[in-house]
Amino acid sequence: MPQPLNATAGSLLGFLHERPMSGWDLLETARARIGGFWTITRSQVYRELTRLAADGLVEVSEPGPRDRREHTLTDAGRTAFRDWLGRRPGPEQIRYPLLLTINFGHHLPPDQLAAHIAAHRAIHQERLDSYTATLATTTPDPYTRATLDFGIRYETAVLDWFDHLPHDLTANPAQPPPAAV
Amino acid sequence: MPQPLNATAGSLLGFLHERPMSGWDLLETARARIGGFWTITRSQVYRELTRLAADGLVEVSEPGPRDRREHTLTDAGRTAFRDWLGRRPGPEQIRYPLLLTINFGHHLPPDQLAAHIAAHRAIHQERLDSYTATLATTTPDPYTRATLDFGIRYETAVLDWFDHLPHDLTANPAQPPPAAV
DNA sequence: TGGTACATGTAACATGTTACATGATTAG
DNA sequence: CTAATCATGTAACATGTTACATGTACCA
Numbered sequence: 001m002p003q004p005l006n007a008t009a010g011s012l013l014g015f016l017h018e019r020p021m022s023g024w025d026l027l028e029t030a031r032a033r034i035g036g037f038w039t040i041t042r043s044q045v046y047r048e049l050t051r052l053a054a055d056g057l058v059e060v061s062e063p064g065p066r067d068r069r070e071h072t073l074t075d076a077g078r079t080a081f082r083d084w085l086g087r088r089p090g091p092e093q094i095r096y097p098l099l100l101t102i103n104f105g106h107h108l109p110p111d112q113l114a115a116h117i118a119a120h121r122a123i124h125q126e127r128l129d130s131y132t133a134t135l136a137t138t139t140p141d142p143y144t145r146a147t148l149d150f151g152i153r154y155e156t157a158v159l160d161w162f163d164h165l166p167h168d169l170t171a172n173p174a175q176p177p178p179a180a181v
Numbered sequence: 182m183p184q185p186l187n188a189t190a191g192s193l194l195g196f197l198h199e200r201p202m203s204g205w206d207l208l209e210t211a212r213a214r215i216g217g218f219w220t221i222t223r224s225q226v227y228r229e230l231t232r233l234a235a236d237g238l239v240e241v242s243e244p245g246p247r248d249r250r251e252h253t254l255t256d257a258g259r260t261a262f263r264d265w266l267g268r269r270p271g272p273e274q275i276r277y278p279l280l281l282t283i284n285f286g287h288h289l290p291p292d293q294l295a296a297h298i299a300a301h302r303a304i305h306q307e308r309l310d311s312y313t314a315t316l317a318t319t320t321p322d323p324y325t326r327a328t329l330d331f332g333i334r335y336e337t338a339v340l341d342w343f344d345h346l347p348h349d350l351t352a353n354p355a356q357p358p359p360a361a362v
Numbered sequence: 363t364g365g366t367a368c369a370t371g372t373a374a375c376a377t378g379t380t381a382c383a384t385g386a387t388t389a390g
Numbered sequence: 391c392t393a394a395t396c397a398t399g400t401a402a403c404a405t406g407t408t409a410c411a412t413g414t415a416c417c418a
Contacts, residue, residue, distance in 0.1 A: 003376095006376080006377075007278050007281055008377085008378095010281070011281055011284075011285075014281075014284075014285045014288070017288070022396090022397070022398090023397080023398070023399090024396065024397055024398080033284065034280070034281060034284055036275075037275050037276065037277045037280045037281075038276055038277070038280070038281060039274060039276070039378085040378095041378065041379065041380090042398090042399090043378080043379075043380085043399090043400085044377075044378065044379090046398075046399060046400090047377090050399095063397095063398090065386080065387075065396090065397090066385085066386050066387060066395095066396055066397045066398085067385080067386075067396095067397055067398055067399095068396080068397060068398085069397090069398080081288070082288065085282060085285055085288055085289055086289065086293060088297060088300070089278035089279040089281065089282045089297055089301070090278045091278075091304070092275070092276070092277040092278070092279065092301070093220060093274075093275070093276045093277070094217075094218050094273070094274070094275050094335075095218065095219055095220070095273070095274045096218045096219070096273040096274070096331075097188050097270035097271045097272075097273070098270040098273065099215070099218045099219070099328050099331060100188055100191070100192055100195075100215060100218075100219060100270065101266060101270045102324055102327050102328055103192075103195075103214065103215055103324055103325065103328050104192075104195045104266055104324070105324040105327075106322070106324060107195070107198070107262070107263065107266055108266055108267065112267060116269060116270055119269070120270070120273070123272070141287070142347055142349070142350070143283055143284055143285070143286040143287055143350075144284065145347075146283050146286075146346055146347070146350060147280050147283055147284050149342060149345070149346075150277075150280060150339075150342050153338045153339070153341060153342045154275075154335070154338060154339070154342075156338065157334045157335060157337070157338030158331075158334070158335070160334060161330060161331050161334045161335075164330070165327055165330075166323055166326075166327070168323070169323070169324075169327060184404095187404080187405080189405085189406095203368095203369070203370090204369080204370075204371090205368065205369050205370080220406085221406095222406070222407065222408090223370090223371090224371085224372085224406080224407075224408085225405075225406070225407090227370075227371060227372090228405090231371095244369095244370090246368090246369090246414080246415070247368055247369050247370085247413085247414045247415060248368095248369055248370055248371095248413080248414075249368085249369060249370085250369090250370085363418100364417105364418095365416105365417090365418095366415105366416085366417085366418105367414105367415090367416080367417100368413105368414075368415075368416090369412100369413085369414075369415100370411100370412080370413085370414105371410105371411085371412085372409100372410080372411080373408100373409085373410075373411100374407100374408085374409085374410100375406100375407080375408080375409100376405100376406080376407070376408095377404100377405080377406070377407090378403100378404080378405070378406085379402100379403080379404070379405090380401100380402085380403080380404095381400105381401085381402085381403100382399105382400080382401075382402100383398100383399085383400080383401100384397100384398080384399085385396105385397085385398085386395105386396080386397080386398105387394105387395085387396075387397100388393100388394085388395080388396090389392105389393095389394085389395095390391100390392090390393090390394100
């Protein structure tokens with residue numbers, strides 16, 4: 001087992017405790033379950049799965065229906081997962097480009113700055129809505145519930161922050177730029 | 182000008198509007214001013230400065246006292262900065278390993294999970310304290326103030342979250358692992 | 363004269379992003 | 391029969407991290 005698991009690989013092993021899955025399934029699952037505080041791309045999933053298989057932490061089935069390959073956790077995988085999970089979790093990282101824009105805001109026309117701010121506020125509102133909807137329609141286990149709560153408190157705090165920004169940062173936003181995805 | 186500035190390079194140019202600086206100065210400045218929501222390492226600073234110089238966005242002085250090289254913003258640099266700043270800021274990203282640990286918490290002995298949680302709570306408390314101390318001793322401009330407020334609201338919300346976690350996630354933490362830095 | 367803060371940078375590697383490339387199954 | 395969804399993967403590149411390597415100036 002060459003090198004210690006990174007958090008992405010560890011999480012994949014974690015999900016594989018539930019059932020064997022394809023790379024596709026794992027990506028979907030990760031997006032749905034930890035996507036709020038851990039981003040993963042398809043490339044990463046396949047890269048990590050390749051490595052996990054090489055290290056004997058998962059076993060890969062023959063290609064099924066749509067070339068689908070099921071990945072099954074091995075005993076070594078279970079052990080590696082527990083080792084990873086028991087390690088001290090690394091520091092939290094936030095990277096928020098909007099705050100950079102605000103930090104240098106005096107270099108920007110006020111209406112443009114306000115437009116950027118408005119666009120981001122909308123994103124946070126949507127996320128909060130989706131979290132509360134989830135909470136209203138499902139009954140998560142206490143652990144999932146704790147992470148959901150985190151999301152809700154976080155988004156609520158951020159929205160509050162938006163709503164208490166000084167007027168001159170938010171007044172008269174420019175026409176929002178196309179495609180505020 | 183080969184490719185568009187990334188946010189790190191853009192920020193460096195932003196700071197150079199104030200005065201010419203060495204890589205060292207820029208790292209210090211960035212840590213102090215945007216470190217709460219944008220991490221930068223020394224390697225990155227030097228790498229970006231090399232590129233910025235190659236692209237003519239900064240001018241590098243002859244080595245001074247301690248091999249110190251001052252970087253001065255050029256007109257092209259000012260233009261590039263404004264272009265960068267005007268672009269729509271990218272999505273916010275949070276990566277919080279502790280939440281992964283919690284998400285998979287049922288695989289972990291309760292006291293260990295509680296210990297990890299306690300360690301992280303302490304970190305957030307310290308950060309909140311340092312932000313409020315800053316606010317108490319300085320009078321930041323409105324833009325800096327807005328980013329500081331973000332930090333305060335964020336840390337406050339996170340601490341609240343910690344304090345409302347269900348008892349069984351936080352009770353009887355194991356002896357905290359060595360060096361909770 | 364000795365310790366701390368200042369100052370530079372490279373090398374090696376790990377991680378993350380984007381674009382490209384291909385094809386099968388299913389539901390309507 | 392056709393569009394949407396499922397499914398795989400690679401290549402190229404950008405970004406981020408860690409460890410190594412070296413030396414100067416200042417202050418007490």
